[in-house]
Amino acid sequence: MNVFSASLRRVAMTLVVGVAIAAPLSANAGILNGLSVHLGGLVPQKSVTRDIAGPAVWGGGVDYQLPWFPRLLNGEYWSTSVSADLLYSERKSGITRYIPVAINQVYHFEEQNGHAPYAGFSFITAIYGSNGVQPMVTRFGAGLILGMNLDTKWYVEGRYDFIDSHSTVGSPEGFRANLGYRF
Numbered sequence: 078m079n080v081f082s083a084s085l086r087r088v089a090m091t092l093v094v095g096v097a098i099a100a101p102l103s104a105n106a107g108i109l110n111g112l113s114v115h116l117g118g119l120v121p122q123k124s125v126t127r128d129i130a131g132p133a134v135w136g137g138g139v140d141y142q143l144p145w146f147p148r149l150l151n152g153e154y155w156s157t158s159v160s161a162d163l164l165y166s167e168r169k170s171g172i173t174r175y176i177p178v179a180i181n182q183v184y185h186f187e188e189q190n191g192h193a194p195y196a197g198f199s200f201i202t203a204i205y206g207s208n209g210v211q212p213m214v215t216r217f218g219a220g221l222i223l224g225m226n227l228d229t230k231w232y233v234e235g236r237y238d239f240i241d242s243h244s245t246v247g248s249p250e251g252f253r254a255n256l257g258y259r260f
Contacts, residue, residue, distance in 0.1 A: 113140045115234070115257030119164050119175060125247030129207045130166040130173035134249070138162030140181075140257065154185045160199075164249075174213070175249040176204040177238060183222060193226040203240045205249045216241040216248065232257045 118133040140160040157180065164175040183197030199220040206213035218241055224234035234255045242248035 111142055111259055113142075113232070113257045113259040114138070115140065115162075115232075115255040117234075117253055117255035119238075119249060120252045120254075121247075121249055122251040123242070123247045123249075125210075126173070126207075126249055126251075129168070129171045129210055129247070131168050134164040134166040134173055134175055136162055136164030136175075138255075146180075156183050156185065157181065158183070162253075164253075171207045171209050173207045173249075174205060177218075177249075178202045178204075179220065181222060183224075185226070191228070195222070195224050195226065197222040199236070201238060201240065203238070203249065205240075207247075211246040214245055216243075216245070218250075230259050232259070 114137065116135075116137040118135045120133055121127045121130055138161050140158050142156055142158045144156075146157040146159075159178070159180055161178045162176065164177075166173040179199040179201045181197055181199040183195050185193055185195045187193070199222060201218040201220055202215060203218055204213060204215050205211070218239050220236050220238045222234065222236050224232055226232045234257060236253040236255070238250055238253060240248040240250045242250065
């Protein structure tokens with residue numbers, strides 16, 4: 078059995094169990110509280126990563142709003158969440174894996190024309206690698222977030238991840254786009 082496929086199964090099972098446990102807890106939560114899942118992709122900005130992974134690395138993840146977590150910036154419209162994603166690409170040039178886990182601070186603007194925009198920042202722990210080129214490493218980073226709540230359930234989001242690339246061949250720094258659904 079391949080070590081990566083066993084790890085991938087563990088990550089997938091963890092996400093499924095997390096959704097099963099947290100979904101009932103967030104059923105009565107407002108737009109600023111609860112669990113959401115999203116699908117999307119990363120467009121790498123480093124040419125080394127783009128040569129291995131291709132024009133995009135696809136995947137998905139979960140995001141959970143934390144109403145009890147201390148906010149770096151105070152205010153009624155600030156929210157804090159933790160998110161975890163798994164992005165994967167397999168091509169002839171190699172297999173690329175990117176697992177960002179982030180703590181996010183987001184400011185929700187007032188609703189306009191039925192949509193509520195938001196913007197924020199994140200602190201990221203990134204696990205990434207490509208077989209034969211870059212072994213799996215863990216690096217820290219930060220990110221910028223810009224999104225739109227389409228209604229109380231659906232949202233679109235753009236992120237730019239800045240990942241430390243010291244002692245690595247390439248890093249997954251780049252633009253991520255997600256389409257998400259809140260429970």
